[in-house]
Amino acid sequence: xxxxxxxxxxxxxxxxxxxxxxxxxxxxxxxxxxxxxxxxxxxxxxxxxxxxxxxxxxxxxxxxxxxxxxxxxxxxxxxxxxxxxxxxxxxxxxxxxxxxxxxxxxxxxxxxxxxxxxxxxxxxxxxxxxxxxxxxxxxxxxxxxxxxxxxxxxxxxxxxxxxxxxxxxxxxxxxxxxxxxxxxxxxxxxxxxxxxxxxxxxxxxxxxxxxxxxxxxxxxxxxx
Numbered sequence: 526x527x528x529x530x531x532x533x534x535x536x537x538x539x540x541x542x543x544x545x546x547x548x549x550x551x552x553x554x555x556x557x558x559x560x561x562x563x564x565x566x567x568x569x570x571x572x573x574x575x576x577x578x579x580x581x582x583x584x585x586x587x588x589x590x591x592x593x594x595x596x597x598x599x600x601x602x603x604x605x606x607x608x609x610x611x612x613x614x615x616x617x618x619x620x621x622x623x624x625x626x627x628x629x630x631x632x633x634x635x636x637x638x639x640x641x642x643x644x645x646x647x648x649x650x651x652x653x654x655x656x657x658x659x660x661x662x663x664x665x666x667x668x669x670x671x672x673x674x675x676x677x678x679x680x681x682x683x684x685x686x687x688x689x690x691x692x693x694x695x696x697x698x699x700x701x702x703x704x705x706x707x708x709x710x711x712x713x714x715x716x717x718x719x720x721x722x723x724x725x726x727x728x729x730x731x732x733x734x735x736x737x738x739x740x741x742x743x744x745x746x747x748x749x
Contacts, residue, residue, distance in 0.1 A: 572599035631742040634733040642699035648672045650698040654691035679721040696732040705736035
């Protein structure tokens with residue numbers, strides 16, 4: 526078993542991070558720093574490598590639960606909770622950085638939420654709540670499941686608009702198939718929310734659908 530203490534100092538993950546920065550490390554080395562120690566029969570490097578090999582991509586991590594992680598050899602509850610905390614912290618840092626931007630185009634919507642929605646295996650409807658100048662006030666998940674206008678109630682969407690004193694908003698949801706072309710249900714949902722927004726004087730700017738590596742604006746689609 527090859528322990529970190531047996532490695533030359535210039536090869537150890539912590540020392541390399543301090544000398545060259547976090548971007549110089551492999552994924553398993555970053556994970557090894559979080560996990561700190563291995564097990565009786567595996568070094569932390571071996572545990573980390575095995576963990577990385579057990580997932581098909583890093584995107585899988587955001588959907589994993591503590592119960593799923595502890596099924597991987599060498600990962601106990603403490604290590605699983607540490608990984609979950611690191612993921613959530615990274616997500617919050619990214620969200621806080623982007624939240625300061627104006628949302629003035631479907632491309633910016635994709636930049637904001639593409640990483641979060643594109644790989645999900647079920648449809649998720651989120652709403653971006655904006656002020657008069659299209660500055661982002663808040664983003665909220667309002668529905669998860671098969672999306673259609675009979676299941677999504679405007680009340681859930683507009684209660685947050687009122688709470689945040691939003692002037693306008695943008696609907697955003699994903700297509701697990703990867704194809705962002707709007708369905709008939711997507712267009713009907715857009716029209717329903719538009720009508721409700723007109724009554725409340727809260728303008729629906731657009732409805733952006735996110736695919737695997739692309740996106741589509743319902744407004745632009747309807748104008749074709």
